[in-house]
Amino acid sequence: MTNPYTILGVSQDSNKAEIMKSQMFAMKKKEFPLQVIAVAAKQLLDPAKRLAADFMFPAKIKVKRIQPIQCNLKHKEINIDSLNENAFNSLK
Amino acid sequence: MGVIIVLIIVGVVGYFIYQSLPNTKYEKAKNLFNTKDYTQAINILNEIFEKHADAPAKLAECKLSLGQQASGKTEKTKYFTEVTALRKKISNSATFAKFDSIEAKALFELSKIQYEEAKGNIEKLSQNIRFIDTANQKGSESNFSSLKTKHFSDLAGSHFKKATEKENAGKHSEVIDAIQSYTLARDYAKKSNNSLIVNNSTSRILICQLKLSQSVSLVGSSEIEKSDKNYQKELYFRYAIHLLKNKEFSKAEKIISLHLNFQSSDIDKLKEILRTEKVNNAVKTVAEINALIEKLYNRTLSTEELKSFYDGLDTASDELGIIDYELSEKIADIKPTLFNRLLTKNIENEEYNEAVNIIQKYPKFWESPELLKNLGICSYGLTAKGLLSERNYKIVISGWLTSVFSDNVILKSLDDTTWDDNYTFSLTEAIGSNYSQHEEIPDNVNYDDVSESNISIGATQKELLQQFETIIHKEIQDSKLSKVVNEFYDIEKDAIEKIVAQIVNDIFFATPYFAISNGLNNEIINELDNDYNTYSNEGALEAGVPYIKNSNSTVVYQYFFANDLIDRVKSAIENENSGAIKKLNTKENKKWIEKFDNISSSVEDNLFNSISNKISENDENEKLMSIMEECISFSKHNEKLKYQFSGYVANYCISKVNDEKIDNFKALSLMKSAYLRSPNNPKIVKNFITLIRFNIMDMLNDQTRKNKDIYNILDWVKNNMSQTYKQNCDELSKARREILQQLKQSGADISLFDDDNPLARLHLNLGQSLNAQGLKMKRVLTYLKELGNDQKSTNPLDALSRLRQQLNLDDDLPI
Numbered sequence: 001m002t003n004p005y006t007i008l009g010v011s012q013d014s015n016k017a018e019i020m021k022s023q024m025f026a027m028k029k030k031e032f033p034l035q036v037i038a039v040a041a042k043q044l045l046d047p048a049k050r051l052a053a054d055f056m057f058p059a060k061i062k063v064k065r066i067q068p069i070q071c072n073l074k075h076k077e078i079n080i081d082s083l084n085e086n087a088f089n090s091l092k
Numbered sequence: 093m094g095v096i097i098v099l100i101i102v103g104v105v106g107y108f109i110y111q112s113l114p115n116t117k118y119e120k121a122k123n124l125f126n127t128k129d130y131t132q133a134i135n136i137l138n139e140i141f142e143k144h145a146d147a148p149a150k151l152a153e154c155k156l157s158l159g160q161q162a163s164g165k166t167e168k169t170k171y172f173t174e175v176t177a178l179r180k181k182i183s184n185s186a187t188f189a190k191f192d193s194i195e196a197k198a199l200f201e202l203s204k205i206q207y208e209e210a211k212g213n214i215e216k217l218s219q220n221i222r223f224i225d226t227a228n229q230k231g232s233e234s235n236f237s238s239l240k241t242k243h244f245s246d247l248a249g250s251h252f253k254k255a256t257e258k259e260n261a262g263k264h265s266e267v268i269d270a271i272q273s274y275t276l277a278r279d280y281a282k283k284s285n286n287s288l289i290v291n292n293s294t295s296r297i298l299i300c301q302l303k304l305s306q307s308v309s310l311v312g313s314s315e316i317e318k319s320d321k322n323y324q325k326e327l328y329f330r331y332a333i334h335l336l337k338n339k340e341f342s343k344a345e346k347i348i349s350l351h352l353n354f355q356s357s358d359i360d361k362l363k364e365i366l367r368t369e370k371v372n373n374a375v376k377t378v379a380e381i382n383a384l385i386e387k388l389y390n391r392t393l394s395t396e397e398l399k400s401f402y403d404g405l406d407t408a409s410d411e412l413g414i415i416d417y418e419l420s421e422k423i424a425d426i427k428p429t430l431f432n433r434l435l436t437k438n439i440e441n442e443e444y445n446e447a448v449n450i451i452q453k454y455p456k457f458w459e460s461p462e463l464l465k466n467l468g469i470c471s472y473g474l475t476a477k478g479l480l481s482e483r484n485y486k487i488v489i490s491g492w493l494t495s496v497f498s499d500n501v502i503l504k505s506l507d508d509t510t511w512d513d514n515y516t517f518s519l520t521e522a523i524g525s526n527y528s529q530h531e532e533i534p535d536n537v538n539y540d541d542v543s544e545s546n547i548s549i550g551a552t553q554k555e556l557l558q559q560f561e562t563i564i565h566k567e568i569q570d571s572k573l574s575k576v577v578n579e580f581y582d583i584e585k586d587a588i589e590k591i592v593a594q595i596v597n598d599i600f601f602a603t604p605y606f607a608i609s610n611g612l613n614n615e616i617i618n619e620l621d622n623d624y625n626t627y628s629n630e631g632a633l634e635a636g637v638p639y640i641k642n643s644n645s646t647v648v649y650q651y652f653f654a655n656d657l658i659d660r661v662k663s664a665i666e667n668e669n670s671g672a673i674k675k676l677n678t679k680e681n682k683k684w685i686e687k688f689d690n691i692s693s694s695v696e697d698n699l700f701n702s703i704s705n706k707i708s709e710n711d712e713n714e715k716l717m718s719i720m721e722e723c724i725s726f727s728k729h730n731e732k733l734k735y736q737f738s739g740y741v742a743n744y745c746i747s748k749v750n751d752e753k754i755d756n757f758k759a760l761s762l763m764k765s766a767y768l769r770s771p772n773n774p775k776i777v778k779n780f781i782t783l784i785r786f787n788i789m790d791m792l793n794d795q796t797r798k799n800k801d802i803y804n805i806l807d808w809v810k811n812n813m814s815q816t817y818k819q820n821c822d823e824l825s826k827a828r829r830e831i832l833q834q835l836k837q838s839g840a841d842i843s844l845f846d847d848d849n850p851l852a853r854l855h856l857n858l859g860q861s862l863n864a865q866g867l868k869m870k871r872v873l874t875y876l877k878e879l880g881n882d883q884k885s886t887n888p889l890d891a892l893s894r895l896r897q898q899l900n901l902d903d904d905l906p907i
Contacts, residue, residue: 012508012509012511013509013510013511014511015511047512047515047547048547048548048549048551048552048555049551049552049555050511050512051502051505051506051512051517051547051549051552052552052555052556052559054505054508054509055465055468055469055501055502055505055552055556056469056472057469057505057508058435058436058439058465058466058469059461059462059463059465059466059504059505059508060462060508061428061432061435061460061462061463063428063429063432064425064429065389065429066385066388066389066426066429066430067385068382068385068386069378069381069382069385069419069422069423069426070422071374071375071378071379071416071419072416073371073374073375073378073415073416073419074371074375075371075372075375075376076368076371076372078365078368078369078372080333080336080337080365082361083333083336083358083361083362083365084358085303085329085330085333087329087356087358088322088325088326088329088330088358089326090299090320090322090323090325090326091256091259091260
């Protein structure tokens with residue numbers, strides 16, 4: 001089921017007059033069948049049904065802009081050769 | 093005299109001849125052997141060596157004994173060698189049988205001497221093993237085997253010692269030789285069950301391999317854990333260094349924490365290296381994350397990179413947490429932003445499966461109306477695109493319903509547009525609440541009546557549900573999938589509607605699948621329990637049943653359990669399993685059923701209907717009777733069940749007796765139980781009385797052999813007559829009168845058949861008596877009289893009443 005806003009090519013905030021105008025425009029454009037356009041217009045002109053159509057727009061979640069992460073740690077060289085491999089010689 | 097002399101001479105000659113015989117000599121030698129005079133015995137046995145088959149073996153035995161007695165090794169060796177040398181001299185094959193075992197003993201003694209001389213000498217020990225392997229061992233196999241094991245043990249020790257000496261030398265080639273020696277030591281130790289050397293050799297081999305910088309694996313070696321503790325320390329320390337050199341830091345860390353968990357400056361150095369490595373990694377990770385953040389805001393980060401970035405954040409945060417907690421927190425803080433970006437991308441690209449997955453993994457996503465709404469959108473989109481499958485339909489449908497039933501989700505939609513600024517919205521018809529229960533609502537939302545300007549949120553929710561239902565009803569091509577999807581949808585929707593209708597408090601409502609999957613079911617059940625405890629509302633418990641999982645201590649569960657008991661009884665009826673009903677028929681179970689009025693009051697109807705279904709399948713099923721009796725006992729209210737039972741038994745008996753499929757006695761026995769349950773049901777009582785008459789006539793006409801059993805039942809009836817019985821027992825009196833009439837017409841003196849008749853006593857006094865046939869007639873007539881109207885039994889009410897009480901039939905006492 002295509003979103004009625006998409007069928008009529010109107011924004012989510014459009015008013016009644018804009019919806020009716022867009023219905024005429026969509027009928028001329030013939031991108032969708034006339035019945036589909038009529039149903040879409042009817043849906044957007046009925047507030048309860050329009051709210052159902054609005055439901056299908058993803059909810060925007062408020063989030064912070066990510067800032068680069070500051071790191072105080074410094075890279076160090078690892079020297080494994082300094083280890084005494086015979087530290088636990090068990091045949092002594 | 094001459095004869096005597098000749099006889100003496102013959103005797104003497106005979107004696108000498110006898111003494112010179114091999115057998116005699118052998119016996120003599122045996123006696124000498126028994127008295128341990130081996131030297132004399134040897135002399136005799138040497139003489140008869142080739143003349144007596146057992147002489148060589150005995151000779152060998154003498155020498156063996158001398159060898160065993162001897163004190164010096166040389167002397168012992170001499171005797172035992174002499175034993176073995178005898179083999180060459182033996183020509184008689186029959187001699188070998190006894191000789192072999194003596195020779196084997198001598199060889200064993202020789203190998204023992206050689207073993208003592210070879211101790212600690214690998215070459216000599218190996219040589220003696222070869223000697224043992226080639227020796228005749230007949231009869232001494234176990235001795236040889238034990239001795240050989242000792243050799244192996246010694247060899248294991250010797251090789252291990254040799255290996256440690258080589259390893260200690262420290263040169264590369266000597267360490268290689270040491271590995272070979274440890275390997276031999278381990279092999280010999282395995283043969284001699286010397287687990288200490290096996291374990292120690294294993295550890296030392298690994299140490300040597302590490303010294304040679306060879307790659308090793310310590311996985312699954314239980315031998316290491318049982319080896320010398322100092323060997324273990326050295327091995328794990330060297331292994332940890334080996335892992336660090338190979339940059340296998342996490343493995344090294346695991347080895348250190350598991351096996352080098354003690355204080356040492358050398359261990360501290362290892363730990364410091366690990367920490368440095370982690371710091372370096374942290375620096376690298378932060379740099380990579382910063383690069384990705386830059387790409388994110390440059391809009392050059394692909395969806396795949398974004399997903400990988402998001403998926404890796406938890407691991408990065410956990411790893412950094414060990415080094416720097418604040419850094420870890422900073423990483424964790426960027427997760428919601430990335431999540432939002434990824435979810436938005438997934439929805440934009442209609443990647444609904446991926447979107448559902450990440451939402452579900454987000455901690456407590458249902459607490460965010462935005463996320464719950466997006467879950468609803470994705471569930472709808474996934475269904476509309478025909479992507480429902482057997483794997484995902486439960487998640488999708490439960491997600492959709494939970495989202496749409498959440499009033500908060502719909503209210504959230506109002507935030508994003510301006511067209512609705514001139515309207516207000518009413519929750520009065522909302523499907524996500526049954527009461528004015530939302531504590532906080534926006535200014536433009538109310539609980540007033542719906543009007544042109546006060547829009548129904550409930551209508552919006554119903555519109556959404558209707559749109560979704562249209563898709564799942566009409567657009568799922570796979571008929572099997574369509575069926576399961578629609579059934580599941582109906583069950584989930586019905587369940588959430590029920591809890592919304594029952595629960596007063598403002599809690600999160602979810603469908604059963606959603607609630608159970610996310611651990612929210614017990615909160616819902618607790619609300620329903622509270623509702624029941626406050627208002628005794630069993631509807632609340634009914635609503636909670638689909639939400640049960642790990643909820644055994646709740647009232648909802650008890651309610652479910654009580655209902656389940658009824659279902660189990662119904663199932664037992666269906667399967668004609670009276671034993672199963674008997675097992676369920678306990679005081680404890682009945683207590684659970686009685687606790688809930690809804691269940692308790694419908695038990696009888698439930699069981700009645702189940703039995704009726706069975707009767708409609710087969711109305712002459714005798715097995716059903718015991719099931720019906722159990723059901724009467726199970727149900728507190730059982731009037732209908734008793735009526736059903738008695739009627740069924742009566743119909744069965746009438747049909748079977750008429751068709752001569754059962755005899756009159758069996759019918760009487762069955763009807764007794766029907767009468768017991770319906771003693772004032774005229775149809776039952778009349779049929780019962782007729783069967784009594786049939787049985788009495790069968791006895792009179794010698795047509796039954798069950799007289800004793802029949803009389804038992806008749807005696808029981810005498811003491812258990814109901815009012816209806818008494819009103820209908822004329823049939824028996826009439827039968828009695830007819831018999832007496834026939835007797836009278838045939839000229840018999842009928843006063844003889846009635847003890848109450850004064851004439852009967854007169855006859856008795858005159859010495860007149862009845863023959864056997866007459867006595868039988870008299871007994872029958874007496875029972876007809878007592879069971880008919882002619883004589884009432886004394887106080888039958890109490891006995892019948894008591895029995896009926898025992899059978900849970902106490903609410904239908906005879907009048």
